[in-house]
Amino acid sequence: GEDVEQSLFLSVREGDSSVINCTYTDSSSTYLYWYKQEPGAGLQLLTYIFSNMDMKQDQRLTVLLNKKDKHLSLRIADTQTGDSAIYFCAERRRGNEKLTFGTGTRLTIIP
């Protein structure tokens, strides 16, 4: 399987937590990534997690990995207007230099 799937849209109130979900199908994935794309810009790496980890925390960001269900999530605590962007998850398979990206989730912040 080669698909990486995400919901297309998410709306969250300012100050609440945002949870962006992703499912992937290839069990040989080694690294899983979250990228952020602000309007008019390319993608920037937010964080990544190795497939033998369950969780990684970095300031307001928490990544959870359920390898059994092939489910990855990104939680943004205390969501701010500057978090408005498209968020992409991506997987890198064993022995492969290429990343496969999901469809992206557009996060909208409600004031």
Place this chain on the structure above:
Amino acid sequence: DVKVTQSSRYLVKRTGEKVFLECVQDMDHENMFWYRQDPGLGLRLIYFSYDVKMKEKGDIPEGYSVSREKKERFSLILESASTNQTSMYLCASSLRGSWNSPLHFGNGTRLTVT
């Protein structure tokens, strides 16, 4: 700071024209990539190059070709542009074999084919 520079932010071309999209990186990265981004489809890999003069087809290579004559430059060529190639094109580079080294992206070229 790693810089990936795409030569044009916006391009408008006519159907049937030959189109060149240029990308330059300044970090001596071996790997370079061309993706296209379409709403609801995410990023799809067109071509990948892992060294000078080396290239591999991605998921959607039809209608495109690439050139990598120098390590820092990776060009995407549309031999005969068609309206279904209207899209945002993103170039990226990375270090070969470095699993925790991210892809570094340019700001994209929005191509419109009329």
